[in-house]
Amino acid sequence: MAARLKRPLRLSPVRLYGASLVTPALAALQEITGPGGLLTDRADLIPYAFDGTAELFQLPLAVALPSDTAQVAACVGWARENRVAVVTRGSGTGLSGGSVPLPGCLVLCLARLDRILEVDPLNLTLRAQPGVITKEIDDEAARHGLFYPPDPGSMKISTIGGNVAENSGGLRGLKYGVTRDYVMALQVVLADGRVARLGNACVKDVAGYSLKDLFIGSEGTLGVITEVLLKLLPRPAARKTMLAIFSSMGAAAEAISAIIAARIIPCTLEFIDQTTLQCVEDYTRIGLPTHAAAVLLIETDGHPAAVADEAARMEEIVRRHGADEVQVAADEAEGAKLAMARRQAFSALARVRPTTILEDVTVPRSRLAEMVGFVSETARRHQLRIATFGHMGDGNLHPTFLTNERDREEMERVHHALSEIVDKTVSLGGTVTGEHGVGLAKKDYLKRQFDEASYDLLRSVKRALDPGNLLNPGKIFDLDPA
Amino acid sequence: MAKASLRDLDYKVLQQCMHCGMCLPTCPTYITSKLERHSPRGRIALMRAVADGRFEAGTELAREMNHCLGCLACTTACPAGVDYGTMFETARAETEANHTSGGPMRRFYRWLVLEQIFLFPARLRLVGWLLRVYQRSGLAGWVRRLKLPYLLGRDLGDLEPQAPVMESPFSDGRIAPLETPPPGVPVRGRVGLLSGCIQSLAFGSVNRSTVDVLLANGWEVETPRLQSCCGSLHAHNGAPELARRAARALLERFDPSRLDAIITNAGGCGSHLKHYAALFPEGELAAPARAWDAKVKDIHEFLVATGFRKPVARAGETVRITYHESCHLSHGQGVRQPPREILRAIPGLQLVELPEADLCCGSAGIYNILQPGESQRLLERKTGRIGETSASLVATANPGCHLQLARGLRQRDAAVHVTQPVVLLAEAYQREQSA
Numbered sequence: 001m002a003a004r005l006k007r008p009l010r011l012s013p014v015r016l017y018g019a020s021l022v023t024p025a026l027a028a029l030q031e032i033t034g035p036g037g038l039l040t041d042r043a044d045l046i047p048y049a050f051d052g053t054a055e056l057f058q059l060p061l062a063v064a065l066p067s068d069t070a071q072v073a074a075c076v077g078w079a080r081e082n083r084v085a086v087v088t089r090g091s092g093t094g095l096s097g098g099s100v101p102l103p104g105c106l107v108l109c110l111a112r113l114d115r116i117l118e119v120d121p122l123n124l125t126l127r128a129q130p131g132v133i134t135k136e137i138d139d140e141a142a143r144h145g146l147f148y149p150p151d152p153g154s155m156k157i158s159t160i161g162g163n164v165a166e167n168s169g170g171l172r173g174l175k176y177g178v179t180r181d182y183v184m185a186l187q188v189v190l191a192d193g194r195v196a197r198l199g200n201a202c203v204k205d206v207a208g209y210s211l212k213d214l215f216i217g218s219e220g221t222l223g224v225i226t227e228v229l230l231k232l233l234p235r236p237a238a239r240k241t242m243l244a245i246f247s248s249m250g251a252a253a254e255a256i257s258a259i260i261a262a263r264i265i266p267c268t269l270e271f272i273d274q275t276t277l278q279c280v281e282d283y284t285r286i287g288l289p290t291h292a293a294a295v296l297l298i299e300t301d302g303h304p305a306a307v308a309d310e311a312a313r314m315e316e317i318v319r320r321h322g323a324d325e326v327q328v329a330a331d332e333a334e335g336a337k338l339a340m341a342r343r344q345a346f347s348a349l350a351r352v353r354p355t356t357i358l359e360d361v362t363v364p365r366s367r368l369a370e371m372v373g374f375v376s377e378t379a380r381r382h383q384l385r386i387a388t389f390g391h392m393g394d395g396n397l398h399p400t401f402l403t404n405e406r407d408r409e410e411m412e413r414v415h416h417a418l419s420e421i422v423d424k425t426v427s428l429g430g431t432v433t434g435e436h437g438v439g440l441a442k443k444d445y446l447k448r449q450f451d452e453a454s455y456d457l458l459r460s461v462k463r464a465l466d467p468g469n470l471l472n473p474g475k476i477f478d479l480d481p482a
Numbered sequence: 483m484a485k486a487s488l489r490d491l492d493y494k495v496l497q498q499c500m501h502c503g504m505c506l507p508t509c510p511t512y513i514t515s516k517l518e519r520h521s522p523r524g525r526i527a528l529m530r531a532v533a534d535g536r537f538e539a540g541t542e543l544a545r546e547m548n549h550c551l552g553c554l555a556c557t558t559a560c561p562a563g564v565d566y567g568t569m570f571e572t573a574r575a576e577t578e579a580n581h582t583s584g585g586p587m588r589r590f591y592r593w594l595v596l597e598q599i600f601l602f603p604a605r606l607r608l609v610g611w612l613l614r615v616y617q618r619s620g621l622a623g624w625v626r627r628l629k630l631p632y633l634l635g636r637d638l639g640d641l642e643p644q645a646p647v648m649e650s651p652f653s654d655g656r657i658a659p660l661e662t663p664p665p666g667v668p669v670r671g672r673v674g675l676l677s678g679c680i681q682s683l684a685f686g687s688v689n690r691s692t693v694d695v696l697l698a699n700g701w702e703v704e705t706p707r708l709q710s711c712c713g714s715l716h717a718h719n720g721a722p723e724l725a726r727r728a729a730r731a732l733l734e735r736f737d738p739s740r741l742d743a744i745i746t747n748a749g750g751c752g753s754h755l756k757h758y759a760a761l762f763p764e765g766e767l768a769a770p771a772r773a774w775d776a777k778v779k780d781i782h783e784f785l786v787a788t789g790f791r792k793p794v795a796r797a798g799e800t801v802r803i804t805y806h807e808s809c810h811l812s813h814g815q816g817v818r819q820p821p822r823e824i825l826r827a828i829p830g831l832q833l834v835e836l837p838e839a840d841l842c843c844g845s846a847g848i849y850n851i852l853q854p855g856e857s858q859r860l861l862e863r864k865t866g867r868i869g870e871t872s873a874s875l876v877a878t879a880n881p882g883c884h885l886q887l888a889r890g891l892r893q894r895d896a897a898v899h900v901t902q903p904v905v906l907l908a909e910a911y912q913r914e915q916s917a
């Protein structure tokens with residue numbers, strides 16, 4: 001212990017919110033987390049200075065790695081006493097800077113709260129700690145013949161806590177919805193250090209406000225989620241996957257609208273343009289049709305008869321809307337391979353240019369073709385490279401700028417183009433973020449989407465739940481000095 | 483090949499990582515610690531910080547890079563095509579060059595092993611011979627029983643039981659410089675065999691099996707005597723100059739233009755052997771190194787690509803076998819299916835998949851010696867997984883993994899025998915003869 005305590009002493013006092021933090025305070029924090037649970041060395045902190053978002057880098061004061069709810073609560077209490085901001089972190093795959101540290105903050109990394117606590121096959125629920133990896137939740141459900149549908153592209157490494165805090169979507173959102181639709185209850189450490197249980201295992205519940213919903217998508221600004229109770233579904237008996245190949249992006253977008261208009265809700269309707277397809281193929285080498293201008297990855301699941309019927313009808317529709325070719329996966333394994341390939345899209349795009357800046361705009365589905373056209377046109381106008389893929393069935397596009405953060409002049413054009421895309425989205429009745437959250441990256445855009453009353457309401461909620469502005473301050477919006 | 487320092491490295495290599503985290507769940511040291519600094523993304527961030535001048539290439543960087551196994555699971559997992567291997571070797575070379583890597587004892591062993599033993603085949607053989615005498619004489623048992631290793635100090639004491647058991651005779655005593663296929667097998671061409679350093683001392687029988695399998699498939703086999711180490715040990719341990727010396731010695735022993743392929747049967751060596759051109763980007767060795775790279779083939783890859791003969795089935799019971807991937811065979815060379823195809827082709831074997839087959843066993847060159855704690859954690863995880871398969875045989879295709887698994891299974895008293903795919907294939911051909 002003595003040897004460990006030396007380290008904090010080397011730190012110079014940090015001024016924060018007018019208070020002065022002296023090193024004995026860090027020693028007290030070390031008492032809470034135990035040896036190995038507190039990081040303060042530069043070499044330990046640098047790896048926590050960013051998340052999956054481009055351009056953001058900030059060292060924290062320290063990183064705490066609590067191993068149970070009591071330690072989390074104690075850490076929050078410590079932070080409140082010492083007036084140190086708390087940035088909660090799961091796996092740091094966020095794409096809006098939600099878990100990027102603030103100067104002088106404490107990062108509360110929940111990666112070690114990683115146990116699945118219970119699967120209840122009678123009530124079809126699963127209880128887990130927040131640091132459990134998303135894919136492990138579905139894998140565990142599968143062992144009981146059950147299904148946890150939300151499957152963000154990052155599911156192999158994102159945490160369930162991060163998913164809840166961002167209300168993450170995934171490839172199956174069209175039919176199965178997003179994380180929110182599966183959260184039945186939460187255990188949350190509040191800003192005052194108390195532990196609250198919100199929601200329960202009942203299918204119906206109207207006792208009071210739906211408080212748990214306030215914390216879903218709250219990006220670590222209202223409380224720290226320390227346990228989740230998730231709803232599971234029976235695992236679908238059959239699944240069919242296909243790739244529809246188009247020679248124009250517009251045709252692909254229209255085919256999507258046609259499928260929806262035909263009253264078919266497939267589980268997946270993903271759009272991938274040529275640049276993205278090429279990058280994914282460079283990585284996976286599974287023989288994707290890289291000559292296509294765009295492809296749609298379509299998947300239907302459920303009762304075998306329904307699956308066969310839907311697949312046939314969708315194949316007919318996409319062909320009628322200009323698909324040059326439709327490739328049907330031979331079996332589930334091949335289908336899973338295609339879905340896995342799609343999940344690599346964002347990272348694979350980093351092959352082209354040093355910096356990848358990904359947007360998350362979402363529009364009502366009937367406006368998709370217009371939005372896709374606008375993105376291409378904006379790229380041309382600013383002489384930029386934008387690759388587009390996304391959860392088209394949800395109206396959710398990920399136009400991704402392939403650029404270089406070290407090229408100032410180009411970055412300026414990128415930010416202009418971004419701004420125009422955001423304005424267009426808002427004018428089409430869309431949202432600046434469908435699933436990645438506001439964080440730091442989209443903070444400026446949020447005001448364009450919200451009217452004054454609703455923007456104020458957002459901040460009133462924050463003030464009510466976190467009056468000291470302790471939790472992830474300055475994310476989503478700034479609070480005016482009270 | 484590694485540049486001398488991270489600052490000289492093409493910035494694009496460092497910037498390629500877009501910190502998505504997709505590599506984290508495959509990184510053994512992240513899995514066991516859940517700490518970002520022990521992850522590929524964290525290590526890259528540290529290296530980039532050095533290049534940016536925000537962090538110093540000192541003892542902390544050295545410690546972290548020595549904690550990395552160099553297993554390259556992260557390169558397999560990375561969709562962005564990050565060249566972790568180059569960064570890793572550069573960082574290790576830099577910290578070795580500025581002496582921030584470990585204390586005097588560690589530096590002494592490193593010097594002894596890398597510079598004084600592995601570069602000289604005759605000395606290596608002498609060490610092998612001494613070890614063999616020691617292990618055979620009964621001395622080893624007494625030394626252990628009397629707890630003498632502890633008198634050597636903790637480091638050396640821990641080392642002693644890890645020394646591979648030396649087989650007799652060594653490789654050169656089992657294989658003639660040129661062997662030709664038996665009568666009745668039409669000759670398809672001629673290949674060279676890299677006998678390896680550890681492989682030739684501790685696994686002469688694996689080399690023998692490799693030759694037998696090649697002969698049975700119509701390949702003449704040339705095996706130059708007293709080959710030196712390929713230099714992979716040096717490259718991975720921050721000694722690029724020594725790696726070049728080792729490579730030069732091997733390039734002189736083989737003439738790729740006369741051979742259809744140069745065969746390696748050790749996964750760890752193969753991934754280095756295939757990249758000699760990177761060691762000699764220019765100069766008189768550049769062209770020979772390129773010609774060499776084009777000819778080096780892993781034995782399993784070669785057998786499957788050229789179409790090997792499937793052994794004829796004989797009546798008998800079926801044995802459950804599982805397969806552990808050597809990191810540098812699967813992540814380093816992308817050879818994943820061929821060893822499995824060979825195992826599936828052998829009558830009497832039922833191949834069951836090993837969960838986490840591609841997770842490092844903790845051997846990783848001399849990592850098990852330098853980082854015994856982490857190595858042991860990974861080994862226990864691996865032997866646990868092997869236990870789950872209820873297989874009675876586990877095959878792997880790298881001497882380091884072979885020794886590590888055998889040691890781990892012994893610790894557990896598990897009745898699982900470790901072997902290699904070529905050995906099983908050679909035995910299957912042999913059984914045909916005796917039928």
Ligand SMILES: Cc1cc2nc3c(=O)[nH]c(=O)nc-3n(C[C@H](O)[C@H](O)[C@H](O)COP(=O)(O)OP(=O)(O)OC[C@H]3O[C@@H](n4cnc5c(N)ncnc54)[C@H](O)[C@@H]3O)c2cc1C
Pocket residue numbers: 051052087088089090091092093094095097098099110130151152153154157158159160161162163164165166167168169170171219220221223224225226343346347435436472501502503504
């Ligand atoms: C390659 C890639 C693909 C992706 N694909 C998708 C996708 O398809 N759909 C999608 O929606 N997102 C996607 N994402 C974004 C990201 O993975 C999700 O936002 C994910 O939910 C973040 O999880 P995390 O554990 O990494 O959280 P972090 O990034 O660590 O944190 C995210 C936010 O949640 C907060 N937080 C984390 N844990 C808690 C907790 N226990 N309590 C309170 N607050 C907490 C943090 O403060 C932060 O604001 C992708 C990201 C990548 C890199």
Ligand code: SF4
Pocket residue numbers: 347350498499500501502503504505506522523526556559560561562563564
């Ligand atoms: S190394 Fe590759 S997979 Fe890992 S964080 Fe960087 S870009 Fe992502």
Ligand code: SF4
Pocket residue numbers: 508509510511512520521522525549550551552553554555556557566
């Ligand atoms: S080489 Fe292996 S241990 Fe090192 S960072 Fe990559 S996956 Fe982790």
